[in-house]
Amino acid sequence: MGAKRRRRVMAQLDQAAQACVRAGAQMTDLRRTVLRLILEAEGPATAYELLDRLKRTRKGAVPPTVYRALDFLMAQRLVHKLERLNAFVPCAETGHQHMAQFLICRECGTVAEIEDRAAARALEHAAGREGFQPRHTVIELEGTCAACSHPASG
C-alpha cells in the first residue's frame, strides 16, 4: 500500500516539474522536497510541521526556507493555503486554473477540495456588479463531513 502511494507522489512531482517548465518557473530541489512533504502528508500541513520534516534532510532549514518554497508553490498553483487552519494542502486539480473551494471537517480534520462552477460564477458576477476584479479567492466551508455526521452505523 505504501509503494503505490509513493509512486503516485512521484508521478505528481514529475507533473508539477513539467508544469513549472511550461510556466518558465524553476522547480528546485528545495521546492520539490517541500511539495513532496505536502503530498506525503495525511492532511493539511502547517508551515512549521513542514519545517520540522524538512530539517531531517536539510539541516539548516529555518522558517523563511519553507515559507519561500510555499510562496512559490502557491504561485504555481500546486498547493493551496487553508486560511482557517493556517495549513497547506496539495491542489487536487493542478493544471487548470480554478477557484478552489474547501470542505473542512471540524470532527475528523478531513479536508476536501471541491469545485462548484455555479458558486464560482455567482461570486464572479457579484464581484463584477461591484466593479471588483478578484485575483485570489478564499472559499472554506467548515462543518461536519458526511462520515462524521452519521452515528457510526453498521
Next chain:
Amino acid sequence: MGAKRRRRVMAQLDQAAQACVRAGAQMTDLRRTVLRLILEAEGPATAYELLDRLKRTRKGAVPPTVYRALDFLMAQRLVHKLERLNAFVPCAETGHQHMAQFLICRECGTVAEIEDRAAARALEHAAGREGFQPRHTVIELEGTCAACSHPASG
C-alpha cells in the same frame, strides 16, 4: 461630520445590546467597548490594534482580554473575522443570519461586505451533495476595487 458618525455608532451599539438581550447573552462593558472600537475603526482592525486602543481606557488589557471579547462578538454575529487579513470588521447586516462574503482591495485596503444569495445557495448545495454540513463559511475575494481600477479619471 464626526458627530453624525458617533451617533450612528451609538445606535449600532444599542442595537447590538438589544440583540444580546434577545439572545440571552451579556453585553458587558468590555465587550461593548471592543465593539465600539471596531465600529469606530476606519477599516479592518487587528486584535492587537484593538488591544492598543483598548489599553487607553483599560489599563490592564492584554491579548486574552481582547480575544475573548472578539470571540463573544463573533459568536453573536456582531463582527466578522477576515481570515486573509487576521482582522475584524463589524457585520454590515447584523440581525439576520447570512453567509458573509467580502471584497478586499489590495490597493486601498477597503473591505466591502456583500451578500450574494446565489453564491450562498450554490455552496450550500455543493456541500449538501457531499453530505457536508457547513457551520461556518469563509468567503473572501481579494483583488482590485472599482475605485482602484479606474485611473483616477476626473
Next chain:
DNA sequence: ACTGATGCGATATAACATAACATATGGCAT
C-alpha cells in the same frame, strides 16, 4: 569582467493566538 535576476543561508524579530490558573461577581438552592 560587469550587471541584474533569482535562489537560498542566516539571524533576528514581528505579529497572531492560546493555555492555565486566579479572582470577582451574581444567581440560586439549602
Next chain:
DNA sequence: ATGCCATATGTTATGTTATATCGCATCAGT
C-alpha cells in the same frame, strides 16, 4: 447567611505563525 455554580475578567506565561533584512552564490546577458 451560606455554600455552590456559572460566567466574566485578571494575570502570567507561552505557543504559533510569518516576515524583515542582510549576505552569498549562481547564472544569463552584455
